[in-house]
Amino acid sequence: MTTRITRDELARRIAADIPEGSYVNLGIGAPTLVADFLPDDLEIILHTENGLLGMGPKPDQANLDPDLINAGKEPVTELPGAAFFHHADSFGMMRGGHLDVCVLGAFQVSQTGDLANWSTGRPGAIPAVGGAMDLAIGAKDVYVMTDLLTKQGDSKLVEACTYPLTGVGCVTRVYTDHAVFDVTPDGFRVREAFGDNTVEELERLTGLHLGGSLA
Amino acid sequence: MIDKTVPDAASAVADIPDGATVMIGGFGRAGQPVELIDALIAHGARDLTIINNNAGNGDTGLAALLATGGVRKIVCSFPRQSDSWVFDRLYREGRIELELVPQGNLAERIRAAGAGIGAFFCPTGVGTPLAEGKETRTIDGRQYVLEFPLQADYALISGHRADRWGNVVYRKTARNFGPVMASAARSTIVQVDQLVPLGALDPESVITPGIFVDRVVAVGERPWLRDGAFVGGVDLEGRPDADAGEEIP
Structure with a gap:
């Protein structure tokens, strides 16, 4: 039997791996949930690529400010110690290797760490990339947060991505609802399996040879 | 004056x-x-x-x-x-x-124009469709794409x-x-x-x-900054677009 953890549990699991003092960018969508599980007593600085370090939680209705938003264009707050900056500086922080961690969603991740998360390449679809490519190659650690399987049951961990790439060899770790995988020179290695998942079961689900032995 | x-x-x-x-x-x-x-x-x-x-x-x-x-x-x-x-x-x-x-390339290409830079080698987009047909160069073991202002x-x-x-x-x-x-x-x-x-x-x-x-x-003072009727592309339900442009088909 396979067990899966919830989105919130996965967000909590990722948050637990982020050390105090880290500069962190949480991509739009599910990765923003990670912020809810960062311990209040640790100073972890959130970066939002539209120009803010020290991003705080969503304000209450009375304190919405259209000039203070995150990359998902949702209202946010600024914490004491926050800093604003322009877009070229903001992306320089990524590209220049100053950001410690970013957490991104994915369509597919290959066993060499290639990421596909911006386009399915489907004809007629309107392409939109935003900051995904900059984030993918910029942060020191690129964590992916995703379900292991698509709604159709296909593995998102693949030998080679079939969707258009966001970045080459950029993903360091993949957090899924079944297990956590490190991207190593020898491919994916199971770091931690949730519930009853075993390496053998994960190999069956992904169709990949997975390194790692679980105690 | x-x-x-x-x-x-x-x-x-x-x-x-x-x-x-x-x-x-x-x-x-x-x-x-x-x-x-x-x-x-x-x-x-x-x-x-x-x-x-x-x-x-x-x-x-x-x-x-x-x-x-x-x-x-x-x-x-x-x-x-x-x-x-x-x-x-x-x-x-x-x-x-x-x-x-890509968003950072957009910002940097604009910055380059303002700063008089003729072109620059950038790691963003390497190996992706958005770098197709562009000149690349390996510098200190890392691959870059030539981007123009x-x-x-x-x-x-x-x-x-x-x-x-x-x-x-x-x-x-x-x-x-x-x-x-x-x-x-x-x-x-x-x-x-x-x-x-x-x-x-x-x-x-x-x-x-x-x-x-x-x-x-x-x-x-911009009226929309205060009137609450319009909060700037903001989805108050907290359901922003996914960072990818599309849903998986």
Whole structure:
């Protein structure tokens, strides 16, 4: 039997791996949930690529400010110690290797760490990339947060991505609802399996040879 | 005496010709120079190339400009959003050309233009469809793509306060593309909430020095900043677009 953890549990699991003092960018969508599980007593600085370090939680209705938003264009707050900056500086922080961690969603991740998360390449679809490519190659650690399987049951961990790439060899770790995988020179290695998942079961689900032995 | 102030938004944009390339500041609606865009719509210039991060939200501002049919091409990173129906329709009907640029490359290409850089090697996009056909080079073992500067005839920017020399300060995340765009256009037009006397801005805090600014127009406190009816492309249900542009089919 396979067990899966919830989105919130996965967000909590990722948050637990982020050390105090880290500069962190949480991509739009599910990765923003990670912020809810960062311990209040640790100073972890959130970066939002539209120009803010020290991003705080969503304000209450009375304190919405259209000039203070995150990359998902949702209202946010600024914490004491926050800093604003322009877009070229903001992306320089990524590209220049100053950001410690970013957490991104994915369509597919290959066993060499290639990421596909911006386009399915489907004809007629309107392409939109935003900051995904900059984030993918910029942060020191690129964590992916995703379900292991698509709604159709296909593995998102693949030998080679079939969707258009966001970045080459950029993903360091993949957090899924079944297990956590490190991207190593020898491919994916199971770091931690949730519930009853075993390496053998994960190999069956992904169709990949997975390194790692679980105690 | 230097006085870059102009009386109103209409006169600020009055000389923008057909065929011009116009940078428009803002990320979503934060920092979008709505009054200048409205003036440009009234002015009626056609065949424009617009450079912005997005391609308009809802039916106002940049979206309203697109809806006039006066925009031939848009250069942006993230056109498709939950409320980008104006762009979506024009694009599907083949009535607008799209140049899609990763967001950081967009910012850096604009910065390069303003700083006189001829081109630069950038790691973003290597091995992706957005780097296809571009020159690459391996430097110290890492692969880079050659990217060229992006300049404009005009930049329309929204600041918070300015003086008559064109020194500008911004407000919170509304700063976004303002400083780089101000440097990259032949004529930079800034709308601000408030015009202040020369010397009133702390020189240590000036973000865009007046050398980059040609015209300043005070539009008063933006009503949409306060009225709560419009919160800037913000989805209050907290369900933003996924960072990928599409759903898995």
